[in-house]
Amino acid sequence: MSYRKGSHTVYQCHYHFVFIPKYRKPMLVGEVALRVRELIREICRTDDIEIVKGHVRPDHVHLLLSVPPTMPPSRVMQAIKGKTSHHLLKDFRG
Numbered sequence: 001m002s003y004r005k006g007s008h009t010v011y012q013c014h015y016h017f018v019f020i021p022k023y024r025k026p027m028l029v030g031e032v033a034l035r036v037r038e039l040i041r042e043i044c045r046t047d048d049i050e051i052v053k054g055h056v057r058p059d060h061v062h063l064l065l066s067v068p069p070t071m072p073p074s075r076v077m078q079a080i081k082g083k084t085s086h087h088l089l090k091d092f093r094g
Helices: 030-046 073-092
Strands: 014-019 050-056 061-066
Touching: 014 073, 030 050, 030 061, 030 073
Parallel strands: none
Antiparallel strands: 014 061, 050 061
């Protein structure tokens, strides 16, 4: 893992996040899992967050992220969980 550079900073802020669907239901399979992965990559790309490692399991998601020092961990999860939830409900609600 290497250091990242900003205009006036050199940093290495890594966070390990684990989050689950409601009631830990095994819903993250097939097309839904692929869409979750795609959405997380898109959100991280737009917010200058680097995905060091990630894994989507049927009942949880593991992410090891390199985050800019100006962004608190709560804001990172708010962006990822909020946007993925919104898009998944829109795409897969029956």
